[in-house]
Amino acid sequence: MELYVIRHGQSETNVDRRFGGWAQVPLTEKGMNQARSTHEKLKGIKFDRIISSDLLRAKQTTELVFPGCVYSEDRRLREINVGAVLEKKCRIASLEEYGEPLRKAMENRDYRAFDGESTEDQIRRVAEFMDDLAAIPDDERIAVVCHEGSLFSVLCYVLGVQLKYHQIEAGNASYSRFKRQNGVWKLVSWNEGSL
Amino acid sequence: MELYVIRHGQSEANLEGRFSGWSPSPLTELGRAQAEKTGERLKGLRFDRIYSSDTCRARQTTELVFSGCEYTADWRLREINVGPDLAERTRTECMAQYGDVLSDALGRRDFIGFGGESYGQQMERVASFMKELENIPEEERIAVVCHGGSVVSMLGYVLGMRIPHNSMQLENASVTCFRYLNGNWKLLKWSDTGDIFAGE
Numbered sequence: 470m471e472l473y474v475i476r477h478g479q480s481e482t483n484v485d486r487r488f489g490g491w492a493q494v495p496l497t498e499k500g501m502n503q504a505r506s507t508h509e510k511l512k513g514i515k516f517d518r519i520i521s522s523d524l525l526r527a528k529q530t531t532e533l534v535f536p537g538c539v540y541s542e543d544r545r546l547r548e549i550n551v552g553a554v555l556e557k558k559c560r561i562a563s564l565e566e567y568g569e570p571l572r573k574a575m576e577n578r579d580y581r582a583f584d585g586e587s588t589e590d591q592i593r594r595v596a597e598f599m600d601d602l603a604a605i606p607d608d609e610r611i612a613v614v615c616h617e618g619s620l621f622s623v624l625c626y627v628l629g630v631q632l633k634y635h636q637i638e639a640g641n642a643s644y645s646r647f648k649r650q651n652g653v654w655k656l657v658s659w660n661e662g663s664l
Numbered sequence: 665m666e667l668y669v670i671r672h673g674q675s676e677a678n679l680e681g682r683f684s685g686w687s688p689s690p691l692t693e694l695g696r697a698q699a700e701k702t703g704e705r706l707k708g709l710r711f712d713r714i715y716s717s718d719t720c721r722a723r724q725t726t727e728l729v730f731s732g733c734e735y736t737a738d739w740r741l742r743e744i745n746v747g748p749d750l751a752e753r754t755r756t757e758c759m760a761q762y763g764d765v766l767s768d769a770l771g772r773r774d775f776i777g778f779g780g781e782s783y784g785q786q787m788e789r790v791a792s793f794m795k796e797l798e799n800i801p802e803e804e805r806i807a808v809v810c811h812g813g814s815v816v817s818m819l820g821y822v823l824g825m826r827i828p829h830n831s832m833q834l835e836n837a838s839v840t841c842f843r844y845l846n847g848n849w850k851l852l853k854w855s856d857t858g859d860i861f862a863g864e
């Protein structure tokens with residue numbers, strides 16, 4: 470199976486350095502154009518299934534990259550939950566308000582103290598999603614549209630190791646490719662489409 | 665510092681399914697075209713330094729991607745040494761001769777029993793190269809041309825772990841990017857070919 474994982478285009482919270490998490494924030498104009506440009510790059514490729522995170526910025530991206538195509542939604546592909554109190558808030562102002570506990574949460578990417586998730590929580594639900602792909606035949610090609618944290622979780626799953634979040638980066642509307650052959654996953658490419 | 669790492673174009677050994685390691689297998693016609701295409705893609709970028717593995721297929725790639733540019737050859741960037749018995753022979757032929765001993769060596773990526781290197785030894789020499797790069801000013805952009813195993817070793821250094829070799833695919837003449845900033849390495853890009861139909 471070939472798996473293309475696409476990060477959403479630039480969202481409003483990406484621009485002003487606010488927390489996104491599970492907030493329903495839309496793409497910016499630039500984010501929409503990034504998604505259209507990814508559509509141009511991928512339009513020659515036939516996908517057997519398209520699956521999107523159910524958050525607005527991912528769904529908007531899916532509809533621009535794959536216009537008119539049917540897709541399913543899966544909440545396990547969501548970004549890490551930072552907790553409702555942080556959603557849509559400016560990171561810098563929040564650090565002033567919450568001080569050390571938030572600084573630690575951001576450093577460890579663990580928002581359980583704010584009623585959110587830890588990185589391990591996110592990796593676990595994305596791994597469940599990946600486990601479910603085992604039912605899909607090896608000759609299919611799948612597209613998944615999600616978030617940087619979900620993409621990071623897919624990479625951890627494929628390599629079978631727990632990476633640190635700050636060790637990797639994936640651009641808005643970039644795509645990364647993975648392959649499963651005889652039950653073994655491989656990283657084919659990371660963060661393509663922006664060179 | 666931004667580090668652009670390019671795998672060599674298709675070599676004759678790649679095409680014929682032969683072990684290459686340190687052997688001087690040259691690029692094929694396709695390999696030369698792949699390198700030229702990567703040169704086209706990168707021509708808008710200015711590189712402050714260019715390094716190449718000193719093995720033939722890497723040097724040929726370097727001279728096509730960065731034609732007319734000066735570069736430094738560094739042996740630490742070489743592919744894993746598979747030893748004199750395997751080099752330049754086909755995998756099928758070697759498998760018939762060595763069977764399980766070879767399967768085991770391939771699985772562990774350890775060719776010491778064949779007079780070559782282990783994955784750990786390759787990681788060590790690549791790490792010593794990477795450590796030297798950390799002294800380069802942060803605003804510089806560096807290019808390195810080398811081999812699949814060397815790039816996987818670089819990723820292992822960047823992520824601080826031994827990467828399971830069979831989890832990684834790296835296309836000929838593809839571009840992989842890392843960044844070193846404030847004492848931290850990051851993976852920015854893996855095996856970007858700029859052409860999603862490559863290899864199909």
